[in-house]
Amino acid sequence: MTIITHPAKTERAIATELQLRMQGEFSNGAQDNWLAVIARCKTRRDVQSALRTARAHGLSVIIRGGGQDATGCTVTPGQLVVDLSAMRKIDVNPDTRVAIVSGGATVRDVVIAAAAHGLVPVTGICGSDRMAGVKLDDGYGPLLGRYGRVADNVLEAEIVLKGGQHVIVNAGRNRDLFRALCAGGMDPGVVTSLHVRLRALPSLLAGMIFYPWSDAELVLHGYSALAALAPDYLTVSAGIVSAVDGNPLLFIAPTWCGELEEGEHVLAALQAFGNPVGAIVGPMSYPGLLAMHDRYIATGPRCSKHRRRLPALTDRAISAIIVAANARTSPLSAIVLHHFRGAPTRAHAEAGAFGMQEGHFLIEAIAVWDPAADDKEAGHQLWAQNLPEALAPAVPTRNYTNLLGLGDRGVR
Ligand SMILES: Cc1cc2nc3c(=O)[nH]c(=O)nc-3n(C[C@H](O)[C@H](O)[C@H](O)COP(=O)(O)OP(=O)(O)OC[C@H]3O[C@@H](n4cnc5c(N)ncnc54)[C@H](O)[C@@H]3O)c2cc1C
Incomplete structure (x- = not known):
């Protein structure tokens, strides 16, 4: 995990070397905020230690997938950002038609991995959005009428809760949390992976x-x-x-x-x-x-x-x-x-x-x-x-x- 800090903008600086201005990295150029700390995570354990570090230093946490969100919520000043953009692994099982998608994988990553097996995930239209970011935000796309929202095609999720605990949620395990996650607009913690259903579409x-x-x-x-x-x-x-x-x-x-x-x-x-x-x-x-x-x-x-x-x-x-x-x-x-x-x-x-x-x-x-x-x-x-x-x-x-x-x- 890489930690980047902006000490001038936080009262509780953890380190002192780097200054970083985030403007320009995000899709809405109207955002002009300074972050306190960025934890660039590569594994679930990185995410857990980032959350524990935030807690130890009294910093609140925001989660950043692709940063495409236009509200600026992933660049709120003075917070610790858990950046998932390096977590992009995808495993496709063509027999079960399920893809296991890491928390920072883009929609395009998933689409290309599924296409190699003649399969299609249910996504939004923007390839650079992160699959987890789209899912968490009520995502929908060109297959909505037949296959529903992105969330309707999620079978399981791995979440690191705010306190650092790791849980698996699905229809039979931690069911309430799973339902809340798939209902959209909820922020239970960091989704480090999703199991998503893939579709066989002979023609489009x-x-x-x-x-x-x-x-x-x-x-x-x-x-x-x-x-x-x-x-x-x-x-x-x-x-x-x-x-x-x-x-x-x-x-x-x-x-x-x-x-x-x-x-x-x-x-x-x-x-x-x-x-x-x-x-x-x-x-x-x-x-x-x-x-x-x-x-x-x-x-x-x-x-x-x-x-x-x-x-x-x-x-x-x-x-x-x-x-x-x-x-x-x-x-x-x-x-x-x-x-x-x-x-x-x-x-x-x-x-x-x-x-x-x-x-x-x-x-x-x-x-x-x-x-x-x-x-x-x-x-x-x-x-x-x-x-x-x-x-x-x-x-x-x-x-x-x-x-x-x-x-x-x-x-x-
Ligand atoms: C050009 C464009 C086209 C779009 N098209 C569509 C579309 O067709 N359909 C559609 O539904 N949406 C669409 N969107 C909206 C887009 O899906 C959302 O803005 C989505 O949140 C972007 O994902 P992201 O990973 O970049 O999110 P971010 O901006 O990184 O994060 C958005 C929110 O999700 C949370 N989040 C992100 N990843 C995780 C995670 N792994 N665990 C927990 N919380 C997380 C963040 O904390 C934040 O609250 C589009 C947006 C753009 C800019």
Whole structure:
């Protein structure tokens, strides 16, 4: 284990040599915090000694997987960070279709290891997220409709509790802790490994369809109607980004994981919602699907996120989304429509913090700007705040921990 300290920023310095500023290592450049101590762990024993060291020195602990979280919670000042980024071992058992994933393994690590055996894990779309970080935060992705959340596919976890004790949790052992862990949003300790179920997917159709802004209303109404009827095999998200000319550009990102011929019809119907200006849709491997999304992911600029959960994508909601897209204050900003439905809405009576009992949309306004190129931070933040209010004024949205922004710090 490597220990790095920042003595100038902690009252209880453990060592004195190194200074470290974390800004720039994280996906949200709006974070600007100084850590007290970083324990870069390689084994479970490292994690145990880091937690005991923190306790002995009166430091509180934060756990860092990939640091992708946008709230800044993994860079809270003056704390000891248990950094798991070096714990990336993965063992795949193709017979049981289970992968044992170390606490710092990335989604991409797991996807590639499983693909070597013709198998697929249930993940989010971002390859550089850590599997444990995504799981703990109610993670979901392109296979949600058929296979549920990431947590629904966790069979067992190894946790080092805050006091340093090591426990194994599963459906038969430490059951309450396991249930709490899989319900999302809970922080029982450091997850040092997960056993995750893998799926055999003979075929996958996926892609992105881009529509001109003049088709936005038509396409969003089509998306809304589809949402009510779609089979579990289909998971579709949508979003608004900027075209090269600066105008808003609408996209729909479908994933079909059922029978190929039926999927081809469904995806053709999606393309007929409007007159696409471009589409990359077809048979795709799961690693290929992640790589396609990775192309659109940037890290470093500042961002501010706000969201609203809606039971349906109504005419009023569509109008509010169109108005907000036209009012974007930065070409880097986006609106994303997540649709939660299918298997997880039926499977879990004790569903997670996110509350998957009912299908719903989550509309996310993501203001993104480059502080070097513009200083209108307040305007960008206000834009992101305005959309949820326009969608449904003063409705408290139950927080989905994976989609929080900087202003949500401390709500975990
Ligand atoms: C570009 C982008 C795309 C995304 N796409 C998706 C998506 O498709 N689906 C989705 O669900 N989410 C998505 N997210 C959100 C992402 O999954 C969460 O931010 C997730 O927490 C990132 O994992 P991480 O390891 O980087 O977490 P970190 O930022 O390191 O940590 C996040 C939280 O999890 C805790 N944590 C992390 N690892 C452990 C561990 N091993 N044990 C205990 N606690 C731990 C941390 O303490 C912290 O509270 C996306 C985020 C980004 C930036």
